[in-house]
Amino acid sequence: MVDLENTAAELFARRPADRRPVARRGTARRAEVQRALIHxxxxxxAQALHAAxxxxxxxxxxxxxxxxLGALVETGRADTVREPHGERLYRHRPGEEHRHYLICRTCGRSEPVDTALVEDWARGLARDTGYADLQHTLELSGICGRCD
Structure with missing residues (x-):
């Protein structure tokens, strides 16, 4: 969750280490959302981020x-997963590479996981079938050691 002790002005003043554009059409409000997601x-x-x-x-x-958030996902600046009830959740993507996460169904804790095998398979599938710009979704969930 966002640290509610920070004011909107403080969130606005912070700049991420990487300065790729927020979206196709950057606005102050979109930049504010991006900074809140980073922190x-x-x-x-989206509703929890808005409330914060x-x-x-x-x-x-x-x-x-x-x-x-949709623009951030589209431009590779955020990752998204669906929670068990279908709501989309978002997380800042710190680098260029596509990531997958293991998410605790009890507390929501998330950890990036090495999915090189999946990425290699997807690239091979695209090559073998002639598909371009192949996209995929992989969602892994379980109950973490703290909640078990």
Missing amino acids: SDGFVS LVAAGSRVGLTTVYRA
Whole structure:
């Protein structure tokens, strides 16, 4: 979750180490959403991120949060997974590489996992079938050692 002690102004003033554009059309509100996502702890829902921004004094709307998160996913700046009830959760992607996560179904803790085998398989499948721009989704969940 976002650290609610930070004000929106403090979140706005922080800049990530990597400065790729927020989206095709960057706006101050979208940049604010991106910074809040960067400073959130693990995966977070759009509604929870919006609530944290509003609690910190932001005037960003929920629709803007959804659009900004969608743009971040589209541009490779965020990863997304679905929770068991179907809601999408988002997490800042710190680098260029596509990642997969193991997520605890009890507490929501997430850890990136090495999925080189899956990535190699997907590249080989694209090559063998002639498909271009192949995309895939892999979601792994379980109960972490803390919750077990």
